[in-house]
Amino acid sequence: MNSNDCRNKKIYFRWRINTMNKRIMAGIMTGVMFSVAGQTVAFAMPGDIKEAVMESGYNAYDHTNSYANYSDSDLISIQGYYVATAQAMIRQSPFGEIYGSVTPGQEYYVVGECADCMWYKISGDVSGYVYAAYLVPKSDYFVPAINTEQTWNVRDLNMKMTVTNTSAVHVRRAPSVTGEIITALSEGEEVHVTGNVLNTEWYECKYNGETAYICDDYLTPELPQTMACTAKKLNVRAAADGNSPVIGTLNHGDKERISADENGWLRFSLPDGRIGYVSDEYMAVVDQ
Structure with missing residues (x-):
């Protein structure tokens, strides 16, 4: 792996859903606390968040201090069709009892997103909550065709970031260390980030009008x-x-x-x- 692309040591920038994906890889113990209908609930996530999302043997009720349900009025409304990108569990509540699982490539109607908590509520034959990293808007979902140029599922972003933590970082035509190198950017250069490639460590960006990709270890939000x-x-x-x-x-x-x-x-x-x-x-x- 080229040191200008991705380092072994993670640098945690939680920008939209990307950092939750990093926590899956990092395997750290994390506690999430939020209020639902006036009730404070603490979900203790396992050492590997992916276990809670993908494995049926984990039940977060063993780690909670109260029982909570969301009503539709508590959700940030979405009301649209999304497509599953992995076989994630459908749960009674975030990290709660398992009702079933979503099928990769299948459409699901998303009612809304939990406020301050990255879970979607879906409605259908099996209704419940699915971790947001594994659902993407139908309009953004692509199925790569055989023997054609590959595409990726990207969650839209729109922000300015700056190259950091390296003297130079490669800009590539694909979100991979094997992707063709377009150029290299120096530390301090500004980048217009247009998306986060789901379930990867790569940002989508624009370079001279062309779609390109940069490893997220080397981009920091430009503030203020x-x-x-x-x-x-x-x-x-x-x-x-x-x-x-x-x-x-x-x-x-x-x-x-x-x-x-x-x-x-x-x-x-x-x-x-x-x-x-x-x-x-x-x-x-x-x-x-």
């Missing part, structure tokens, strides 16, 4: 930058924690000057001078 809310309604919290008090809300299209990224929570100043935090899953860069 102005970003807009992409959700219909997004909670603003008092701290970088899904369990902290809600001190306000953003509506779709609201713009804020983001000053920092704290482990996946974007920090900005409210009009009254208080500091607020929102999940980076629902913010996108805009021109100032």
Whole structure:
């Protein structure tokens, strides 16, 4: 593996869903806390998150301090068809009892996404919750054809990042260390990131009008930058924690000057001078 592409040591940048994929690989113990209908719930994730998502032998109720259900009113509305990219479990609640599994390549109707928690609720023959990394919008799903140029499932992003942690990084035509090298960018150069290649360590970006790919170990969000809310309604919290008090809300299209990224929570100043935090899953860069 070329040192200009991906290092063995992970650098954790949780930007949209990409960092949860990194945690799967990293095998770290992580605790997730959030509030549902006024009830505080702590899900203790296993050492390998993929175990909880993909293996039927794990039941998170052994590790929770209360029982929780989401109602549709608690979800960030999506109301659209998504396609499964892996055989992930369908669960009664995030990391909860297993109802079944999704089939790779099959369409599922997604009702919404859990606020501050990257799980989708699907509705159909078997309704429940599926980890968001394994579902992609139908319009973004591609099935590579035999003997033709390969395509990849990419989750849309729209942000400015900067090359860091290396003197130079390769820009490639495919999200792989075997992909053809287009050029190399030096540390400090700005990159327009347009997507995250699902279940990989690669960002999709634009280089001279061409779609290209850079390993995510070497790109850091460029802050401060102005970003807009992409959700219909997004909670603003008092701290970088899904369990902290809600001190306000953003509506779709609201713009804020983001000053920092704290482990996946974007920090900005409210009009009254208080500091607020929102999940980076629902913010996108805009021109100032």
